[in-house]
Amino acid sequence: MRTLTYFVATSVDGFIGAPDGDGEFFNRMVDREYARWLAAEYPETIPTHVHAQLGLGADTPARHFDTVIMGRGTYDVGLKDGVTSPYGHLEQYVVSRSLAGSPDPAVQLISGDVVARVRELKQRPGLGIWLCGGADLAAQLVDEIDAFVVKTYPVLLGTGMPMSRAGFALRGLELTRVESFPGGQTVSAYARRR
Structure with a gap:
């Protein structure tokens, strides 16, 4: 059975973004060595439009995940910049009750029971499922999360x-x-103790 992993960036005091949810400042804290490690260890978590900058090609194999699920707020970060398919190299799901339709044919919407949908996705063959964010979606799926990969950045947000x-x-x-x-x-x- 596939696993759901919450792979997330956080401050030392456990915040994944500003009060409005904006976490783009974490990107400014990625130095060359750390970026190389992320690209080698978790290449599938690098947005498709950034692949070339990090030397990743279309043939770069996924190591951990082949599916990503994200909340509407997380998806909106890229959408504001015109990125409608942020992880085109993965099967993409956006959880939203307010979007009438997907802005991109490569992105599937989940507007109903997200827990039931994740359970169904876990039964399919393949690599793991990446929970990309955010806080509300993580709360809805807390009992379904099997593992956590927490990228802690050297900053205190308060x-x-x-x-x-x-x-x-x-x-x-x-x-x-x-x-x-x-x-x-x-x-x-971290692995979840069941």
Whole structure:
């Protein structure tokens, strides 16, 4: 069975974006060594329109994910710049109750029961499913998330959009990997204890 992994960038104090959800400032904290590592280890998480800048070609194989699911706010970040298919190299889903139709034929909308849809996607063959964001979608799917890959950037925000808006509960995780970089970034991987 496929797994759902929340692969997300965060500040040291656990925020994935400003209070309005904007997390573009994290991109300015990606130095060359860290970018090379991301492109080698998680090439499928690099937006399609950025592939050439990082030396990724159409033949670059996905290592972890072949499907991405994101909330409307996460999708809107690229859409504002005219990017209608941010991860064209993956099967793309956007969760939205307000979009009447998909802005791109390569992007499928989920307007109904997202938990049921994720459970159905998990039953299909293939690589893992990447939960791209954001906080509300992570809360809806909290019991379906099998793993977390948390990219922590060396910045303290004080307030902002949290990793998840799920209610308080002790949800056990097992640390499976930690990578650290000279620029102060760390990547921590956790498996869900069931």
